[in-house]
Amino acid sequence: xxxxxxxxxxxxxxxxxxxxxxxxxxxxxxxxxxxxxxxxxxxxxxxxxxxxxxxxxxxxxxxxxxxxxxxxxxxxxxxxxxxxxxxxxxxxxxxxxxxxxxxxxxxxxxxxxxxxxxxxxxxxxxxxxxxxxxxxxxxxxxxxxxxxxxxxxxxxxxxxxxxxxxxxxxxxxxxxxxxxxxxxxxxxxxxxxxxxxxxxxxxxxxxxxxxxxxxxxxxxxxxxxxxxxxxxxxxxxxxxxxxxxxxxxxxxxxxxxxxxxxxxxxxxxxxxxxxxxxxxxxxxxxxxxxxxxxxxxxxxxxxxxxxxxxxxxxxxxxxxxxxxxxxxxxxxxxxxxxxxxxxxxxxxxxxxxxxxxxxxxxxxxxxxxxxxxxxxxxxxxxxxxxxxxxxxxxxxxxxxxxxxxxxxxxxx
Ligand code: SAH
Ligand code: SF4
Numbered sequence: 517x518x519x520x521x522x523x524x525x526x527x528x529x530x531x532x533x534x535x536x537x538x539x540x541x542x543x544x545x546x547x548x549x550x551x552x553x554x555x556x557x558x559x560x561x562x563x564x565x566x567x568x569x570x571x572x573x574x575x576x577x578x579x580x581x582x583x584x585x586x587x588x589x590x591x592x593x594x595x596x597x598x599x600x601x602x603x604x605x606x607x608x609x610x611x612x613x614x615x616x617x618x619x620x621x622x623x624x625x626x627x628x629x630x631x632x633x634x635x636x637x638x639x640x641x642x643x644x645x646x647x648x649x650x651x652x653x654x655x656x657x658x659x660x661x662x663x664x665x666x667x668x669x670x671x672x673x674x675x676x677x678x679x680x681x682x683x684x685x686x687x688x689x690x691x692x693x694x695x696x697x698x699x700x701x702x703x704x705x706x707x708x709x710x711x712x713x714x715x716x717x718x719x720x721x722x723x724x725x726x727x728x729x730x731x732x733x734x735x736x737x738x739x740x741x742x743x744x745x746x747x748x749x750x751x752x753x754x755x756x757x758x759x760x761x762x763x764x765x766x767x768x769x770x771x772x773x774x775x776x777x778x779x780x781x782x783x784x785x786x787x788x789x790x791x792x793x794x795x796x797x798x799x800x801x802x803x804x805x806x807x808x809x810x811x812x813x814x815x816x817x818x819x820x821x822x823x824x825x826x827x828x829x830x831x832x833x834x835x836x837x838x839x840x841x842x843x844x845x846x847x848x849x850x851x852x853x854x855x856x857x858x859x860x861x862x863x864x865x866x867x868x869x870x871x872x873x874x875x876x877x878x879x880x881x882x883x884x885x886x887x888x889x890x891x892x893x894x895x896x897x898x899x900x901x902x903x904x905x906x907x908x909x910x911x912x913x914x915x916x917x918x919x920x921x922x923x924x925x926x927x928x
Contacts (some may be wrong), residue, residue, distance in 0.1 A: 573585075585599045644667070
């Protein structure tokens with residue numbers, strides 16, 4: 517029968533607000549254009565000047581990657597320090613950058629209030645995909661996912677989400693001019709795409725459940741998609757959810773990006789065990805929401821992610837049931853089979869390559885695309901489900917011990 521599932525299955529989506537900056541300045545990154553103008557007006561500029569300066573600053577931030585007001589040469593010399601006293605254009609801090617032997621790169625990032633999170637860049641022959649985090653940790657405890665063993669620290673802000681894309685452009689040297697100083701742009705790696713860019717796609721598949729941080733993810737992706745912002749097409753952005761059914765329609769309507777759904781199992785028993793949110797929103801409800809997802813069509817199919825776990829969800833029968841469900845709900849779907857990526861203490865093993873091949877064949881034979889994903893960046897723990905920051909890698913008992921030692925030191 518079911519194994520007991522640790523942790524909450526009914527998480528509180530928004531744990532707490534961001535700590536304000538110690539220096540009192542306001543971070544402009546991630547704010548809508550209109551809000552930037554409004555802030556300039558509040559700070560003392562007249563309405564017309566505020567609007568114009570807002571537009572100029574926006575252009576420097578998102579078109580040129582500039583984070584220093586001094587570099588904004590079309591803004592009056594005297595206005596630049598005035599701006600710098602009141603505002604900043606902050607990037608998340610890069611704590612560590614790692615490089616896999618397969619070209620995958622992982623960055624450990626830190627927020628201004630000292631929370632660590634991760635982002636991953638995966639270069640391929642015809643594209644470069646940035647895997648972006650939406651939360652520090654995750655409230656949902658999927659049993660096969662390392663991130664799920666972290667407690668949720670907080671939602672990332674729109675600035676911290678857009679900031680990941682900005683940092684990737686910094687690191688890849690992909691701003692029109694300048695701003696690459698000090699970062700290791702490596703030109704010998706990956707191939708340039710037709711439009712000359714390495715970073716072509718974004719997937720919201722890093723740490724966290726993006727639909728439990730809906731507003732911030734939406735506001736960030738609006739900037740990423742804005743023609744005057746980072747100008748990435750919504751067709752090149754995919755949001756992955758473990759199945760937060762009530763937010764799926766709004767995701768389609770208000771963000772309009774491609775949808776990926778972490779299905780992972782086709783029976784209630786198994787999905788309850790491995791994706792505990794299933795106890796709240798079951799498979800039928802989830803697939804119905806997929807059938808109604810705004811914008812889904814044969815040209816824009818929904819991706820079902822399916823992690824291959826030995827003897828749990830990988831039988832021929834499971835594959836046939838998957839096909840049946842997709843057909844029953846008439847879903848324009850493709851399936852991504854993800855070999856399970858191990859992590860220390862994980863309660864599962866990966867299915868054998870033969871089993872995965874057989875599973876894939878059954879789905880393919882039914883006319884549904886079901887490629888097997890090659891794991892990327894496993895050597896630097898950058899593959900799906902391996903993200904967990906070092907600070908959080910300490911076990912609860914270790915943290916308790918450290919706290920007790922600190923307390924003892926204080927008392928002595
Ligand atoms: N929280 C969202 C997005 C992040 S996870 C979601 O769950 O959809 C990105 C994908 O990696 C999900 O499909 C997730 O189920 C999968 N994944 C998690 N742990 C994994 C592991 N250990 N091996 C392979 N895939 C994993
Ligand atoms: Fe959270 Fe997604 Fe990991 Fe589940 S798979 S614990 S929803 S990050």
